[in-house]
Amino acid sequence: MxxxxxxxxxxxxxxxxxxxxxxxxxxxxxxxxxxxxxxxxxxxxxxxxxxxxxxxxxxxxxxxxxGPTGFRWRALYGDDKYPEGYEVHGIDISHYQGTINWDRLRSNAMVDGCPIRFIIIKSTEGSSRIDPNFDENFYQAREYGFIRGVYHFWSNNSSARSQANYFLSKVHLLDGDLPPVLDVEHKPKNESVEDFQTDILTWLHIVENKYGVKPIIYTYYKFKDAYLSAPVFDDYPYWIAHYYVDKVEYQGKWKFWQHTDVGKLPGIKGHVDLNIYNGSYYDLMRLTIGNQENVVVAE
The missing domain is CATH 1.20.5 (Single alpha-helices involved in coiled-coils or other helix-helix interfaces)
Structure with missing residues (x-):
């Protein structure tokens, strides 16, 4: 067991x-x-x-x-070089520059040893937005003796006619001011180039009929080559945005060159866009509304 x-x-x-x-x-x-x-x-x-x-x-x-939109981003290390061979300098401003000390800007602002001659101011965007600092900047620029210009920022969300009418309702340019500027940087993805060009021309024609001068077109050169290269646009003064290069690569005619977005000037906190005019100060005066025949060139 x-x-x-x-x-x-x-x-x-x-x-x-x-x-x-x-x-x-x-x-x-x-x-x-x-x-x-x-x-x-x-x-x-x-x-x-x-x-x-x-x-x-x-x-x-x-x-x-x-890429063609790369210019809209701030430079990493700044840009203290200025294009050589140009004497007429200017800036463009909006609310991003904050409150400007106009006394300091008028008295001390120099670019490469040359005074600031012109200021182009943002006014409207689309068919319902106005820059919050526009009225102040618009008044002070002329009050302090700068040649004054104004730009409208194009929006793909509003019709060309509504944008042009809104711009004209908010902006009242005078003789001696630069022609109005259309800042256009984007094309709708679902719109053909031909239709887009028709929209841009609609804005230009409405504003041109109001002031009797051809508006200035602002954009970067690759965008112009791609979407605004039709011969009809060559009749309009061109303001080219082309940053951090020694010379303009665009092969066509141009009047203004925005060459950097990291400029520093007395009277303005932070950065500001710097521009040059492709011609003499006398030529710049002749470009203004009224096309003055007897221009007195101020020193």
Whole structure:
């Protein structure tokens, strides 16, 4: 009886050991199957993550430094070089420049040893927005003896006619002011080039009929080449935005060149856009509304 019980216990113990051994073996086999899968899964994630990082880097580099809209972003280290061979300098301003100290700007502002001659001011945007500092800037620019200009920022969310009428309702230029400016930088994705050009011409014609002068078109040269290269636009003075280069790459005629957006001048906190006029001060005066025949050039 005792031997039988011992034999039975040995059989049960042996059975439990075999069962435990099979269980451990099964677990090891399961781990051995899952780990390679996990390794492959992580490797694929790393590969896709790396590729995504490369794509983002290439896109960002193109957009900020190569692409046609790259000029709208601030320079990383500033730009203290000015185009050589030009004597007539100016700036363009909006509420981004804050409250301007006009006394300091008039008395001390110089660019490459030359005084600031003209100031172009943001007025309206679309068919319902006006720059909050427009009235003050518009009044003070003329009061302090600068040649004054005004620009409208084009919006793809409003019709050309409504934008032109809104601009004319808010802006009242006088003889001696520069022709009105249309700042256009974006084309609707779902609109053809021909329809877009028709819209731009509608704005230009309405404003031209009001003031009797051809408005100035402001945009960067790649945009003009792509969307405003029709011969009809060559009749309008061109203000080119082209930053951080020694010379203009645009092959056509141009009147103004916005060459940096990180200018520093007394009387203005922070950065301001710097511009040059492609001609003499006398030529600039002749460009103004009224086209004065007897121009007295102030020194």
């Amino acid at each position: 005792t031997n039988t019980r011992q034999t039975t216990r040995r059989r049960k113990t042996s059975s439990r050991r075999r069962t435990s051994s099979r269980s451990r073996s099964s677990r090891r086999g399961s781990v051995g199957i899952r780990l390679p899968f996990l390794h492959i899964h992580l490797s694929r994630a790393a590969i896709f993550g790396g590729l995504a990082g490369i794509v983002v880097y290439v896109w960002a580099f193109y957009y900020f430094f190569v």
